[in-house]
Amino acid sequence: MRKALGLILVIFMVVPAFAEAELSGRIKLFSSLFLSENQQGEFFSHEAGEFAFKRVEFRLKVQGDVSDNISYGARLDAFSGPDAFFNSGYFPESGPLASPVREEPFEFNLYEAYIKVSDFLIKNLDFTVGKQRISWGTADKVNVVDNLNPIDFANFLTFDPDYFNERRPQTAFNFEYYIGNETKLQAVWLISRQYSPLPSGFTYLSGRQFGARVSIDQEKALLKNTNFGFRASTVVFNTDIALSWYHGNFHLPVLYGVESAKEFPELHYSYPELDVLGVSFSGELASVGFWGEVAYYIPGDINGMLRLGMGPTIGFDVFESGYFKYVFGMDYTIGIGNGIYVNAQFLHGFFDERDYSPEAEQFLGFKKGQFFGEIENYVIARMEYKMLGDSVKLSLGGFVELGEGTSYALMPGLEIRVKDALTVEAGTFAVFGDRNTKFGAFKDDKIGFVALKLDF
Numbered sequence: 348m349r350k351a352l353g354l355i356l357v358i359f360m361v362v363p364a365f366a367e368a369e370l371s372g373r374i375k376l377f378s379s380l381f382l383s384e385n386q387q388g389e390f391f392s393h394e395a396g397e398f399a400f401k402r403v404e405f406r407l408k409v410q411g412d413v414s415d416n417i418s419y420g421a422r423l424d425a426f427s428g429p430d431a432f433f434n435s436g437y438f439p440e441s442g443p444l445a446s447p448v449r450e451e452p453f454e455f456n457l458y459e460a461y462i463k464v465s466d467f468l469i470k471n472l473d474f475t476v477g478k479q480r481i482s483w484g485t486a487d488k489v490n491v492v493d494n495l496n497p498i499d500f501a502n503f504l505t506f507d508p509d510y511f512n513e514r515r516p517q518t519a520f521n522f523e524y525y526i527g528n529e530t531k532l533q534a535v536w537l538i539s540r541q542y543s544p545l546p547s548g549f550t551y552l553s554g555r556q557f558g559a560r561v562s563i564d565q566e567k568a569l570l571k572n573t574n575f576g577f578r579a580s581t582v583v584f585n586t587d588i589a590l591s592w593y594h595g596n597f598h599l600p601v602l603y604g605v606e607s608a609k610e611f612p613e614l615h616y617s618y619p620e621l622d623v624l625g626v627s628f629s630g631e632l633a634s635v636g637f638w639g640e641v642a643y644y645i646p647g648d649i650n651g652m653l654r655l656g657m658g659p660t661i662g663f664d665v666f667e668s669g670y671f672k673y674v675f676g677m678d679y680t681i682g683i684g685n686g687i688y689v690n691a692q693f694l695h696g697f698f699d700e701r702d703y704s705p706e707a708e709q710f711l712g713f714k715k716g717q718f719f720g721e722i723e724n725y726v727i728a729r730m731e732y733k734m735l736g737d738s739v740k741l742s743l744g745g746f747v748e749l750g751e752g753t754s755y756a757l758m759p760g761l762e763i764r765v766k767d768a769l770t771v772e773a774g775t776f777a778v779f780g781d782r783n784t785k786f787g788a789f790k791d792d793k794i795g796f797v798a799l800k801l802d803f
Contacts, residue, residue: 368411375404376799377507382775385791390504399794400505403427406458416466422459428452459516467522475521480514481535483578483591485629485638488512489694489727491672492591492625492642495519495535495576497598498698501544506776506794508760512698517541529582537574540566540618543598553602559612563600566618586630593623597646599699602711602719603665604652619665620647639675646701653710663706670722672696685737691728697785715750716784723750723785729758738764742774752781754790772798 379399386392393399403426410420461477468474484490489512496514503510520536550561566572574595581588596618604615622645629638646666653661676692700722703713708721715721729744744758760774777793778786 368409370407370409372407372803373404374801374803375402375406375509377402377404377505377796378798379505379507379794379796382777382793382795383791388792389788391792393792400507401428402502402505408459416464418463418465420459420461420463421457424454424456424458426454471525473523473525475523476519478516478518479521480516481519481521482514483576483589483625483627484640485587485589485627486640486674486676486694487638487678487690487692489674489692489697489725490640491674491694491696492593492623492627492640494593494595494598494621494623494625495537495541495574497541497543499544500546500599502546504546505796506758507796507798508758508772508774509798515544531578531580533576533578533580535576535578537576537595539568539574540572540596541574541598542618545599553614553616559605559607559614562613562615564615564617566596584630586628588628589626591623591625591627593621593625595621597621599719601649601665601701603649605711606652606654608654608657615652617649619649621645622647635677635679637675637677639673641671641673643669643671644701645669651704651707651711661710663710664704665707665711667702667704670696670702672700672722676727685733688731689728690730691726694725694727696722697725716752716781716787718785720785723748725749746786748780748784748786750784752784752787754778754780754782754784754787756786768802770800770802772800 378401381391381393381395381397381399384393384395386394391399405425406422408420408422410418412418457478459478459480461475461479463473463475465473481495482493483495484493493514496517499510499513499515501510517537518539520538522534524532526532553561574593576591576593576595578589578591580590598618600616601619602614602616603619606613606615623642624645625640625642627638627640629636631637645668649665651663651665653663672695674692674694676690678688678690680686680688699719701713701719702722703711707713713720715723725746725748727744727746729742731740731742733740740760740762742758742760742762744760745756747753747755756776756778758774758776760772762770762772764770773796775793775795776789778790780790781787782790
């Protein structure tokens with residue numbers, strides 16, 4: 348805690364030394380509430396009116412120019428979760444500096460920090476080094492080719508719209524070479540494997556079904572285990588088109604083995620190698636925006652394993668040789684003036700879904716309608732309307748999950764800008780339909796939330 352505050356003070360002291368520096372930030376108070384009772388939930392057990400999540404955030408971002416060719420950027424994040432860990436099994440003990448660590452855990456991290464050099468070595472070559480967000484793809488949040496930065500699932504179960512499908516910056520060397528005004532060649536080297544942050548309690552939920560321990564294979568920090576990507580983009584007939592290749596690893600863990608011959612059953616996970624060949628495009632026709640991404644996923648060889656009791660060990664391939672994911676979408680503003688903004692997408696393959704071999708489906712239980720299961724289809728849409736000088740925004744979002752069963756979610760929202768920098772946001776996440784679908788498991792966990800944001 349003391350080191351974190353010290354680093355923040357250093358930033359405030361150093362920033363004024365750069366004449367072109369821009370300092371911005373956000374303070375956010377977020378709280379969600381269960382709207383219905385569910386005492387036998389798959390993910391949550393709760394009463395109606397029980398608080399689901401409470402969080403206080405502080406973000407500080409600085410960016411600027413050192414010279415005509417050198418710029419920089421950094422972002423620091425601090426989080427506090429009031430009452431997150433406090434229950435009848437713990438006394439509210441404090442830490443050495445009187446921080447109430449039991450009932451108010453605090454987290455501080457360097458979210459992003461990079462240096463960018465324009466015309467690096469040769470003209471039109473830009474070089475960015477450090478922890479950075481490198482965005483690929485054209486879809487609205489549900490990208491299938493955007494694989495350089497892993498999805499941040501740490502706050503996924505809060506259904507906070509600020510964190511839904513957010514991607515985590517990674518340490519990388521990023522080279523971008525511009526050919527004219529419309530064509531760019533890009534090469535990226537990520538100096539370590541990429542792993543998606545997962546929700547607290549994920550290990551427990553993974554092993555609960557089998558009453559098992561969870562074992563995760565660890566990759567050594569070797570040169571051969573680093574990741575890279577290449578991308579070429581240009582404009583054809585007023586349409587942005589890009590081809591990409593990512594070589595790295597699965598960002599989410601893959602269950603490849605179940606072993607119950609030991610004293611305690613054990614689940615074996617790993618992060619196997621992965622190659623993704625992608626094409627993306629976006630453009631506009633008659634005031635209708637359109638976009639699409641198609642990706643071919645090529646998993647590395649990974650041998651599955653099943654051993655029950657004292658029986659023989661069964662080996663098999665976990666994945667098919669390769670499979671497609673894709674997303675297509677469009678948006679349009681209906682009416683004059685502000686109008687009603689409409690956005691719709693068709694997605695084949697959510698972030699956690701894969702195409703498993705028939706043996707993996709049989710022995711490990713992979714199927715549609717579960718997290719980390721087989722590939723499903725989704726229709727995702729939202730509408731937005733702004734009024735009163737854009738100070739009020741009404742929204743209605745949702746999606747339909749099309750698998751072995753069908754479920755759908757509704758996410759209405761209200762955002763009010765009280766002052767120029769102060770915003771109040773409220774909304775709900777409610778699921779209906781088949782309980783045996785992935786998101787249908789949340790049908791009794793309807794959540795409402797309120798957030799207060801101060802941007803500066």
